[in-house]
Amino acid sequence: MFIQTETTPNPATLKFLPGQAVMDVGTADFPSAEAAASSPLARRIFATGGVSGVFLGNDFVTVTKDAGVSWDHVKPAILGAIMEHYQSGAPVIEGAAAAAHAAHDGPDGDIVRQIKELLDTRVRPAVAQDGGDITFHGFDRGVVYLHMKGACAGCPSSTLTLKMGIENLLRHYIPEVTEVRPVAA
Known part of the structure; x- marks a missing residue:
């Protein structure tokens, strides 16, 4: 190997x-x-x-x-x-893996589905190239809360990635999004 x-x-x-x-x-x-x-x-x-x-x-x-x-x-x-x-020959994980994104019920369901789809198709594959992941944590009054994992957690360029990259992408496709903020584990 x-x-x-x-x-x-x-x-x-x-x-x-x-x-x-x-x-x-x-x-x-x-x-x-x-x-x-x-x-x-x-x-x-x-x-x-x-x-x-x-x-x-x-x-x-x-x-x-x-x-x-x-x-x-x-x-x-x-x-x-x-x-x-x-x-x-041992398994990597014992038991079932958890869902990537947090569940979200409520009046913003369509917006949240769009956010998750953009994250899954445009953001997460790029971030995986750098050894990390970004998952949806919540959406409240225009603010998207994301959880940064792996190499992204604590990375010096993570704030720039969130603000200049992900926030601009989400605001472009989803007018209801006004800001993106990181959340701690």
């Missing part, structure tokens, strides 16, 4: 490409070792030490390192953990 790595716009996060499917459907975000209880793969990666977050995408794993740790120090152990996981 040959695992490629790619840098992301977030210097604390690397994207690992194992050359095979990671998640069959959706994504999974593990911002801490405790949150990784349902993922044997994420647990292995956290066990290497120096890791502060693991994000699983369709064909990639993004890993965020602790602030005081060098990639030269933790990258070989992470590569080994990913390789061991695939050789073990």
